[in-house]
Amino acid sequence: MLSINNLETSYGLIKALKGVSLDAAEGEVTCILGPNGAGKTTLMFTLSGIIKPDAGSIDFFGTSLTGLAAPKVLREGLALVPENRLVFPLMSVRENLLAGAYTRNRSDKDEVEADIEKMFARFPVLKERQEQNAGTLSGGEQQMLALARALMSRPKMLLLDEPSVGLAPVIVNEVFAIIKQLKEDGLSIVLVEQNVVKALEVADHFYLLDQGRVTFAGTPGEMENDDVIKRAYLGGG
């Protein structure tokens, strides 16, 4: 499991995370909600080693990830699917998937090929478009590719930064169906979302992040009954 304690991260003088503590259990979907500027993406970047924290600790299945560089975090089994998809636009779909296996041992070529086939089974559209440049895919297809690419590293836990952003509602449903499947397959997921209604369908645990602090932690049931959250995120009074 992932256990974060009092994590602080800043950009120069601006403190984006002011002591965040949260736990994400194995096999569960832990959802982090919060408005723009709450520090959600900063938290994702800090967890995946792209930014270094000033203070606090990150513990992942008994190993400390605090201050580790991005490649090492990935090798430990924590993979990030960045916000806005970020595929390699001039590389083919297949090459993007291969890039996802970058940290894996070069000798298990056959296993990597087998995993690519698994990805094609899970995301049939990627199989159809495997020789196409990733930049020519639609937004939804790129999101699938970004997900598949992260899965190619065989992570223990997936960090999903706003997978629904900028996608049509039908596509959002598809993305969440995939998340549900991954959860059923036993993958642990930390999901950052603004789409609370969809997040409620998959999440086991919720954290609310606001201005760099955790302001709520609880189960979906507790969240739906919380007045403040109901008004701010679920609409209606």
Next chain:
Amino acid sequence: MLYFLGIFQTIGVHTLLGLSAYVLLLTGQLSLGQVGFFAIGAYVSGILTVLFSWHIFAALAVGALVAGFFAFLIGFPALRVKGLMLVVATIAFSEIVRLFFFNLSWRVEVNGFDVGPDSTQGFREIRYFAANGWEQTHVVALIWSFVILVMFLLWWLDRVRAGAVLRAVGEDDLAAQSSGVNLTMVKVAAMTAGGVIAGIGGGLFAHSTTYVDHHTFTILLATFAVSYPILGGHKNVFGTLLAVIFIQGFVIEGLRFMGDYRNIVFGLLIILAMNLRPQGLVDGHFISDIKKKLGGKPKKDSADA
């Protein structure tokens, strides 16, 4: 004949300069600092052959290594800036280098003559080739051996994993990072490689022209350096070569009869090329496009051609 050999020299040296910018462009770094590394290579190797009577190969190697070392150092602060800020920062670097050599006066008596860099007067006595009986054809052969070697290495790099890593960083450094690529290592390595290539180019340039001064290493040359791979396209190394031949061979030399009007044509041609071939002269479809133009069939049906 000498005239054409001269053009070959220029094209060779400029190709090296362009390829040094090409390596960086692969990782998405647009640098106007290549002329700085080029100047370091020129002065360092020139000083070694003239003041210390070194062999040309040793001098070229050390010039390239010194340029590479400075590129390595520049690589770290350059990580923190992207896009336009990197362009400005690298201009600043190449200006520092230029002004350093502008002020450098290091005169030494060798065989009864005062030689060495003479600040504003330039560095005039880089006559290794003439003094050691090299014909101009030998010089051209030497330059092109390096061009071919560097082009081959970069072409090969593009076929192995390391090349894919460079391109991945160039396409999206955040995505590359989240796939486990060590961004610092890749960007600094590319910067260093670019410095070494520019350093070799600079050394060859200094020795083939026998004279360098700070005017040679201005922002104009830096602009040429980046425009070769941009105009040629960074799909592969041949684009850069083609762009150099096009600009140096055709626009600069071929249109010499037009005098200063060339500059207008030069601008127009660049705009035209950018519009007609936005991915560069040699893009992904280059070969199949040529085949089509020649009346041949596209790749897939080439068996019956």
